[in-house]
Amino acid sequence: MAADLPNFDTPDRLVTAVVQDASTGRVLMLAHMNRTAWEETIATGRACYFSRSRGRLWRKGEESGHVQHVREAYVDCDGDAVLLKVDQTGAACHEGFESCFFRRRTDGGWEVIGEPLVNPKTIYQQKE
């Protein structure tokens, strides 16, 4: 089985990628990969995803410069999810936060944890 991992024989031919900061363990974001994105990620050591909204490969940081260098990669028992431990340049979140998971549940609502690392208005003016 292990030779066929990850298993892209899913309805949408995608697997889910959990992205974790290799140093702090903080979960940074969730994304998706098709086989091409996975193979490029492993070959280059830089995270490449498949953007479902744009319908194409998404080389993380291609517009923002906020690239991810992959230190370790894991696959889950079912083969349809991978875990990447990365060194994140800049902010993982397009809203400028270190992590996309910046809202924490409170009694009956949500609170924003931390401050944006960068101004989201400036992220997409930076080109690699």
Added chain:
Amino acid sequence: MAADLPNFDTPDRLVTAVVQDASTGRVLMLAHMNRTAWEETIATGRACYFSRSRGRLWRKGEESGHVQHVREAYVDCDGDAVLLKVDQTGAACHEGFESCFFRRRTDGGWEVIGEPLVNPKTIYQQKE
């Protein structure tokens, strides 16, 4: 926007849940939630998911006893993923490993990290 989080207005009415050990930061598993599963999780403090394969609510540990007490919950910027920090009883993985992500990428293959905490053959003989 925050009042409508998580956002279950997705094609399958589900959001993805990343589950992380609250103490160690280890990513344990990935699962899915519909609104009912989310609301039950928040109300009870015990993780409840929606099993896509079984087409019904899945109260984690209902068969194995390996329940998850939720310490914190986060939602991501797009609202279609949540992060649960949990205290895991027993093993998160149905194969008996602490984490479902027990296979690490090597040069050209995969290696199993760690040993099962419990014998998977015995997990589903234990009833809560």
